[in-house]
Amino acid sequence: MFRDESTKVIQKAHAQWGVQGPPSDSSEASGSSPPSISPSGTSGRSRTSIAESTGSSSPVSSEESRLAAPRVPLEITTTSVDRAVQFYLEHYVIGLPDEAKSGYELQQHRWVFAPTTRQVMAAVGLAGLSNIAGDKDTMLMARQQYGIALRDTAMALQNFQHHDVDITLRAVVMLGMFEIVRGDDQPTKGAQTHIMGGAALMRSVLPFFQSSPDGLRGLVQICYSMVATVMCSVQQLSPEPNVMIPTEPVPSMAQGILPPAFFDWIHLGSSTAVPEDVPAVQLIAIIARFVQLAALIRSRLLKDGRSETLDILKQALEIERELDEWETRQQDPWLFREERVGGNFFPPDAVFEGCYHVYTDMWTARVWTNYRFARILVNQLLVEAIERFPTTAPSLLSADQQRRSLDVIRRVARDTLVSTPTHYRHPRLERRHRELVEKTSGGAEIGAVQIPTLLFQLKVAAAAPGVPHSYYVWAREMLRTVFADTGMLQARRLGDILEKARPASPPAFIKLEDL
Known part of the structure; x- marks a missing residue:
């Protein structure tokens, strides 16, 4: 490859x-x-x-030192x-x-x-x-x-x-x-190639990790990167990237959205995971089904009153039920807590509402972030369906379901923003700030690997229906900050897509020239 x-x-x-x-x-x-x-x-x-x-430290004789030319700055x-x-x-x-x-x-x-x-x-x-x-x-x-x-x-x-x-x-x-x-025209496509290569490589060396959960966790973590990258690609390549049920279908998206080997890796995880890793393997299987369903929806024009539309809504509702049950089942070590520092201790653009999460380790933190983008999007799909299909939707989706979906979206979107300092160190965070937000450690291996997924999750949380405007503003400015800090063009592109979701408003607190 x-x-x-x-x-x-x-x-x-x-x-x-x-x-x-x-x-x-x-x-x-x-x-x-x-x-x-x-x-x-x-x-x-x-x-x-x-x-x-970090330069060479090889010994130099006194004669060599005497004859050497003066060191250039x-x-x-x-x-x-x-x-x-x-x-x-x-x-x-x-x-x-x-x-x-x-x-x-x-x-x-x-x-x-x-x-x-x-x-x-x-x-x-x-x-x-x-x-x-x-x-x-x-x-x-x-x-x-x-x-x-x-x-x-x-x-x-x-x-x-x-x-x-x-x-x-x-x-x-x-x-x-x-x-x-x-950030080429289809950056996620190129990334998918390397993610697949990494997963295949991880699979080939897995026998060397049989005495440790690290090997399987590495493979499952790569699978999570794959589903997030594919879901981001599904939205970016659509003329309507901020909705779940488009009015302009993209027929090509129905073909092979996830490679066959992906499901072999999930099956391997299901059969070999130790008990503490079972929740991660269960969740990736649910999210993979959702990503495939989302791509199917993008590939065709759904119409009210059709049996196909009803079947797709049934699948979406079942995925929402499974995600809800997954969250409800979690207990230590999968539980996390939210901590808050009052006043103006944290820069408001770096830590949302002065709050941050503490997880058992980075492994569980990353799994939770993937749960969040899937939970938001499946509920966004249900909310849109209630509005788009007045004939089909009422038989499955009541007004109470719409209220529940909007409540879930607001809650999980907020968790997405609060969890951001766990994965990305904002340039304005000083040592005294980092001593608090860096309470989660272990299991990340490569720190930057979560940032592309985080960018997509911020966009999802900010563009979701029913979230407060303050969520949108904070996420938009965070995307701008990541671009100004790292030069990651994907951050700017997702920010541009997010701008289409809501009317522009003046930044609340960030001046990029100060970075």
Whole structure:
């Protein structure tokens, strides 16, 4: 899969640049040297930059030292790849859940210095910097690094037994992140390719994790990324991205929305999950059915009074019942609590209403966020059906059901906003703030992996029917902040889609130029 993708990308790049042969293996293009980056203090974040001491520490004789030329300041000698790697580490790693809290801590991680992951870090960093600055030349460099990273990942997979599993998996996840950051016409399609590759890779190494739940959790977590990415794609590719029952169908969406292997992975999870992981496996099966149903609805024009419409509403109502029962069944360690700090302790744009969640670990926190977007959307579907199908809907959906659905939407949408600091560290959060909101840890593995899903969930919560306007404003500004902070074009695109859901209003509190 990666060989095919690599070939296409590199051939396309060569056609654009007029280059013959493979991409250059120069030090700047290949990035074979370890990152040599100094503290910049310019990122606007409260995360610590990478320490300059990550360079070589090999001993030097006194004679060599005497003859050596004076050291040139690092800020002058750093390449564009160095700066891109630094941007990636400061904005996609340091301070995020279960990641290093400072540049010094990064020196303990082998993946930071691995050539393959360095290529992808450079690609993502260049893409983010390009989006923020609107610089097309930088994006061309990002594509070049991406092509090299695809080639190197393919080589690593060909000789997988000789490579570090953790490094290779991180590289695969970061390749998917590049698609989201770059934000082409169909960014989620490219991301899906890499998510599938990551899941297949995780499945192939699962026997090595039989004595630990980590292997299965990794596979199930990738499955959650898949359903969220597919659902986001279903909405983005529709002329009506903020509704569940469109008036303009997209027939192509009925075909193969989730790959057959996906359901094999779910079956594997169901048969091998330890008791504490059963809720996660049960939920992914329910959400997968909902995503397929949502794609089916997008592919055709439903009409009032038709048996097909009635059948689809029955399926939606059954999924809502199963999601409700899933939530009701949960007990420790799946329960979470909400905490609140009064007054103006937290920046209001970073922590919704001064509230945040505390979970057992990041594994359960991520499962809950996926539950929320599915619960909101299925109830939005029911609310829209009551209005759109006055003949068909009353036999299944009463006025009480409409009120229940609106109540569920408001409650779960609020939980989505309150849970945001668990997954994303807003640039305005200082150490005293983070000491409170960072009470959830463990199980994240890669901190940035949840951010693309979080972006979609914020859009879903803010565009849902019946939510207060303050939810819309807060989520919209959070999407703008994520784009200004990371350069993730998907954040801006989802923000643009969200703007279509409600009339624009002045930002309540954020000034992006202060970031």
